[in-house]
Amino acid sequence: NAGVTQTPKFQVLKTGQSMTLQCAQDMNHNSMYWYRQDPGMGLRLIYYSASEGTTDKGEVPNGYNVSRLNKREFSLRLESAAPSQTSVYFCASSEAGGPASSTLHFGNGTRLTVT
Amino acid sequence: GENVEQHPSTLSVQEGDSAVIKCTYSDSASNYFPWYKQELGKGPQLIIDIRSNVGEKKDQRIAVTLNKTAKHFSLHITETQPEDSAVYFCAARDRGSTLGRLYFGRGTQLTVWP
Numbered sequence: 001n002a003g004v005t006q007t008p009k010f011q012v013l014k015t016g017q018s019m020t021l022q023c024a025q026d027m028n029h030n031s032m033y034w035y036r037q038d039p040g041m042g043l044r045l046i047y048y049s050a051s052e053g054t055t056d057k058g059e060v061p062n063g064y065n066v067s068r069l070n071k072r073e074f075s076l077r078l079e080s081a082a083p084s085q086t087s088v089y090f091c092a093s094s095e096a097g098g099p100a101s102s103t104l105h106f107g108n109g110t111r112l113t114v115t
Numbered sequence: 116g117e118n119v120e121q122h123p124s125t126l127s128v129q130e131g132d133s134a135v136i137k138c139t140y141s142d143s144a145s146n147y148f149p150w151y152k153q154e155l156g157k158g159p160q161l162i163i164d165i166r167s168n169v170g171e172k173k174d175q176r177i178a179v180t181l182n183k184t185a186k187h188f189s190l191h192i193t194e195t196q197p198e199d200s201a202v203y204f205c206a207a208r209d210r211g212s213t214l215g216r217l218y219f220g221r222g223t224q225l226t227v228w229p
Contacts, residue, residue, distance in 0.1 A: 004158070106159050
């Protein structure tokens with residue numbers, strides 16, 4: 001069971017370039033999330049998708065767009081990368097909302113550097 | 116939204132000693148408090164959680180305590196081992212969230228010296 005798979009693992013971009021981070025889960029989870037992790041800042045929510053066909057902004061959505069392609073896949077797009085977007089990006093999924101299903105399952109991250 | 120403070124940011128202990136990490140939260144409506152462990156190069160993984168109707172929960176060498184009145188919760192690791200070295204995150208989820216959205220602390224880098 002692969003769980004949550006993120007691609008690529010590493011990426012270097014120049015300022016102004018665009019790219020899409022891919023995420024797929026094989027646990028039949030309804031909800032998916034994108035977080036960024038910066039030193040000393042913990043994990044901050046960028047966007048989330050409660051279910052297929054819906055997306056909503058999290059704490060730090062500026063400069064990003066997302067697409068919930070189907071139940072399995074949730075992508076994060078940087079249209080014009082900036083050095084401030086240098087970070088480690090984590091995709092996560094959960095069964096659904098509610099007290100019985102709050103466990104987040106994380107991928108292993110994408111380390112992005114913008115020069 | 117919820118604000119979660121976590122201390123200390125770094126913690127070094129000798130193998131066999133205990134480690135304690137503390138978190139406070141701001142929203143009294145929060146009702147679910149998980150702890151995640153992140154090993155180097157990997158994503159965070161849930162290690163233990165506690166709900167607001169419980170004061171303490173144990174799982175082998177790890178335990179979590181919750182004080183709702185003071186709005187703080189703590190992770191206790193006993194008989195630490197080198198493989199406990201990792202970054203630990205606390206989190207809180209408010210009662211109104213139906214999406215599993217969590218608010219994370221800034222993390223604690225735990226190092227266990229052999």
